[in-house]
Amino acid sequence: MDLDSFYAAVEEKRNPSIAGKPIVICVFSGRSADSGAVATANYKARELGIKAGVPIVAAKRLANEETVFLKNDIEYYRDVSERIMDLIEDECDALEQASVDEAYMDVTKKSSGIWENAEAIAIAIKNKIKEQEGLTCSIGIGPNKLVAKMASKAKKPDGLTVIRQEEVEKFLENLDIRKIHGIGSKTAESLNSLGIKTANQLAASDPLKLEEQFGKNKARLLQEKARGHDESPVEQKETQQISRIGTLKEDTRGQEIIFEKIKELAQGMKRKIEKKKVYFRTVGIIAIDTGLETQTRSETMAETDDINIALLCARHLLEKFLEENPKKRLRRVGIRISNLLYKKEQTSLGDFAQRYFTR
DNA sequence: CGACGTGTAAC
């Protein structure tokens, strides 16, 4: 289940006076008035060529008079998302929230394995979300997560696509490899260089040729995907890492300036550490230079939940990084913790479901 | 085998 242009749809719902206009939800970086990028655009805005990832300045050039630009309000979107996830939880055997606007649902038992029943469940879910939150979503139904995911993209917005087991082959036939979940621009280009453009070509290609290019593991994975095979269970996963990244007012290698930013970012991370109730063993910094190249440094230590220890560690890593890169100025910095250990006896519903289904 | 850094991908 994929909520249609979620952020934009939520804002449209929140303020009906903008309904029907092109709406652009922006992430402003704060470096200059319009620096930043588009997080989501509704379909009206997409008609103008404005879509996720486009720089805000470029979007403003594409916009017309009635286009509405809004700053993203993630807290608010999360609240709405949480209500929707609660809503659909009882419609399925297992729920896996994949992002704020996306979830996988296992309905094998609820549907008794009958496609028509699964379809009826999907319709019920769509109606529920429409009634309770006034939002539309696109749903894909398939024999596994991979096919369901691709089915959900087949018709949007407000779509419902069923791909039965016996229809998988037909669906994949002549499907552009770029449409396969997990194949991005780099992998697609690599495959194209081997003369592979469609899923059936990938499925039928020589495994040895693929291994040469990608290594054994990835080669096998690619062919599995091209055949619509996927055994991964629908299960809520525990967070593996928590990070915060931000843009500096200007490119700099001033240690104090950069560290001030890291301290600021760490506060957001602290809230999440407390909410998730985790200890961490690894602290890292993320450095993005003038040329937008990303580098990281990290260090592992005894477990702690103290943000000040993370900051101390980040300071060392930053010093080390600046010494090792005496020429570089930074554009963006981040802090990250990983190697997380969950404190026992979590109380939230999601955590309960998590434990319940991982037994 | 764990730690570390990079690349790719998706949202």
Next chain:
DNA sequence: CCTTTTACACGTCG
């Protein structure tokens, strides 16, 4: 002129 957050795989090193 160019955002944010997370996952995961792989190579390398000790």
